[in-house]
Amino acid sequence: MNKTYTKKTDTKKKKALLPYSVIVAAVSGNVEAINTVLKHYEGYIATLSTRTLYDEAGTPYLCVDEELRRRLETKLITKVLGFQIL
Secondary structure, three states, rough: OOOOOOOOOOOOOOOOOHHHHHHHHHHHHHHHHHHHHHHOOOHHHHHHHHHEEEEEOOOOEEEEEEHHHHHHHHHHHHHOOOOOOO
């Protein structure tokens, strides 16, 4: 019984890490760098703030909760600005 094993490949696209210089600039309060950080996490924040809503007929549909999205973005900004770089 010869079995051939194939290595599973991750089909998800891996996103590059934020450069250290961008992180340092964002922590120091650089608006452009903070916007870069927000852009980097944009998809993740949208995924976290997606809710299932139902119409009158009971049909479900996905919608991004804009209030929750803004709260998550604000939380990220406050954490970035309070981050201590060693």
